[in-house]
Structure formats: structure tokens, C-alpha cells
Amino acid sequence: EDQVTQSPEALRLQEGESSSLNCSYTVSGLRGLFWYRQDPGKGPEFLFTLYSAGEEKEKERLKATLTKKESFLHITAPKPEDSATYLCAVRVRSRLTFGEGTQLTVNP
């Protein structure tokens, strides 16, 4: 059975304090790993797609990396507006399986 586990469940950072979120997966036939940001009461906002081990993508303060077992979302010098729930999802065949998310709070 495909499994996606995100850690930590919740993370509190001070503004400027860099950290990483983890997404571990066990799937057969990965066809992409996705990172999304979700604000309360909103749909997920697309951040990145990674397809193969060793791939990295960056967007502003965020950088996503991928290995054969896990993905990291690195947040450099976060700001309060980065506070949100970050979801990762893996695609196997045509469907996405989501992790439970990491709720990030960045205090000013």
C-alpha cells in the first residue's frame, strides 16, 4: 500500500530561523512528488513537482529536494507570511496520495 508520512506534524519557527520539512514515502512506481501550501479554508496552492532522485527546485525562500525515499522542503529565513500547512503528495499511476501535512507557524 502506498504511504506518505510527513514530519513534523507542527513546527514553530522564529522569523529568519531556517528549517526543513520532511516527506517520506513508500510507493510502487512513483510518477511525481508534489508539494503544496494550504492556508486555512483554502484549497492547496501548487509549489513544486519533483520527478526523479537528485532533482531540486527553488522558489523564493523554498527549496524542494528528492531522494528515492523522501523529499525535503527547505525554508530559508522564513517570514510570518510563510505560515501555512505544507502538504506533500505522491502520484502513482493517475492518483495522488497526500501526507497529513506539516503545520508551520513563523513568529515575528
Add this chain to the structure above:
Amino acid sequence: GAVVSQHPSRVICKSGTSVKIECRSLDFQATTMFWYRQFPKQSLMLMATSNEGSKATYEQGVEKDKFLINHASLTLSTLTVTSAHPEDSSFYICSARTPDGELFFGEGSRLTVL
């Protein structure tokens, strides 16, 4: 990025009534759309995969007669919650796949059944 629009964003209905939620891809054609359900502080659970011009594929445990899905065009999929009950109250989110394979989500629809 691509835009996916959901309507309504919030709906309150009485128990026993039916509610329709629309999902539109505004700037691309989506042969496949997905419907998710999300409870508070939980992740998204896939309910069904909607393919244009064919019957939806439902996940195990999702009642197809309760949650009617229609994908009549390349830009529109609808989810109808029939004979809604309070336990159907949830946040329903759709996503649409672009021709490049990326997935974009709608803003979600919060259903409250009284």
C-alpha cells in the same frame, strides 16, 4: 499557474436536500479532474476521479449514488451531494490536471448540512 475555480465557496443546506458543487478549469482543458474531501486538521482524501465523457471512478467506501459526479465538458466537473446529512458536512476540493500533467486545485467548497 493554471486556474481552477470552484463554486460555491460556502453552502448551507437543510438535511435531505441535494447540493451541487462546480469545478471549472479556466485557462486549460482538463480531461481528468479529481474530487477530494477534507475534514478539519486532516489531509485530503480522494473521493473520485472524474474523466470527461465517461463515468467517474470512485474510491473504496465512497457511495457513488450519494456523491454524483458529472464531467460533461473539458472544463467542467460537478459534484452533487444527494440527500445531504449533517455527517456530509465537510470541505470539498476539486483538482484538475493540465495537459502537462500538473495538478491545480480549486479554492474548496465548505458544505454545512443542518
